[in-house]
Amino acid sequence: MTESEHGGRLGEEFFTPGTASFTEFLAAHRPALLPTRRPFPDGVRAAPDQFPHGTTVLALTYRDGVLIAGDRRATMGNLIAQRDLEKVHPADDHTAVAFAGTVGLAVDMVKLYQVELTHFEKIEGAPMTLNAKARRLAGMIRQNLGQAMQGLAVVPLLTGYDHTAADGEKGRIFSFDVAGGLYEKTDFHAEGSGSPYARGALKKLFHKDMSRRDAALAALQALWDAADDDSATGGPDIGRRIFPIVSVITEDGFERLPEPETEQLTREMVEQRSTRPDGPNATA
Numbered sequence: 001m002t003e004s005e006h007g008g009r010l011g012e013e014f015f016t017p018g019t020a021s022f023t024e025f026l027a028a029h030r031p032a033l034l035p036t037r038r039p040f041p042d043g044v045r046a047a048p049d050q051f052p053h054g055t056t057v058l059a060l061t062y063r064d065g066v067l068i069a070g071d072r073r074a075t076m077g078n079l080i081a082q083r084d085l086e087k088v089h090p091a092d093d094h095t096a097v098a099f100a101g102t103v104g105l106a107v108d109m110v111k112l113y114q115v116e117l118t119h120f121e122k123i124e125g126a127p128m129t130l131n132a133k134a135r136r137l138a139g140m141i142r143q144n145l146g147q148a149m150q151g152l153a154v155v156p157l158l159t160g161y162d163h164t165a166a167d168g169e170k171g172r173i174f175s176f177d178v179a180g181g182l183y184e185k186t187d188f189h190a191e192g193s194g195s196p197y198a199r200g201a202l203k204k205l206f207h208k209d210m211s212r213r214d215a216a217l218a219a220l221q222a223l224w225d226a227a228d229d230d231s232a233t234g235g236p237d238i239g240r241r242i243f244p245i246v247s248v249i250t251e252d253g254f255e256r257l258p259e260p261e262t263e264q265l266t267r268e269m270v271e272q273r274s275t276r277p278d279g280p281n282a283t284a
Contacts, residue, residue, distance in 0.1 A: 021136075054070075054085055055230070055233050056070065056193065058190035058191075058195070059173045062211065063215075065248060067159075069244055072086070078231075080234075083240065084242050088245045097157065106156070130161075138176055143180075157175055160172055175189050201218075201222035201279065202222045243259065
């Protein structure tokens with residue numbers, strides 16, 4: 001029953017001890033609110049050009065933690081549906097999630113995941129471990145398998161700062177498949193239709209012990225290469241002042257790079273590309 005049906009009071013289920021998982025609570029009491037519910041009857045698939053689709057996102061480790069970034073474009077078939085989509089979001093103080101795939105479902109899944117982590121910490125009195133956070137997100141993706149098979153896939157990319165890991169290994173990256181398969185990645189990774197080109201660029205540019213500036217420039221270079229070869233990935237829009245989102249997670253927590261900093265680094269990268277269109281060479 002809804003709150004109004006109880007005369008403005010919360011229902012009994014809100015005061016009954018239960019699971020620390022907010023997703024399981026919704027599944028039991030408000031299943032219609034879950035973003036993973038099936039939108040179509042069995043056998044019906046979504047037309048691929050009728051829903052905004054987001055790409056490309058990437059992550060790489062660096063000296064102080066881990067960096068996560070994404071372009072801003074969403075497409076519907078051959079149309080640009082949105083130029084300033086935000087694909088990178090904090091999940092909690094030391095975890096961030098970015099997404100490729102069906103935008104509407106992805107945004108709802110990210111919001112639910114943020115509540116899931118907060119709810120667990122309030123109920124248990126302590127935050128999840130980073131491994132547990134990754135497994136919890138994998139479970140949410142697995143619940144979306146029915147919609148993925150109907151053409152509405154969501155593919156997140158999870159990064160976090162692990163205080164319990166050894167020095168030099170505290171920045172961690174996790175990727176997923178549409179069935180909820182969980183994979184930890186070393187050094188860097190990318191998802192989305194432009195990801196092969198972004199990973200190729202990162203393979204060339206990545207090196208251990210990168211500074212924040214070097215990591216941010218490498219991410220911007222990789223997103224430029226993705227946009228150069230993948231029409232669904234958007235490059236920086238200098239005229240509209242729309243630049244990729246670049247965020248970092250360190251011991252101090254999540255931080256989105258200020259737009260002036262991102263703009264300055266982007267303009268520097270664009271200037272370099274004017275004399276070297278294919279980008280910088282691999283470091284020795």
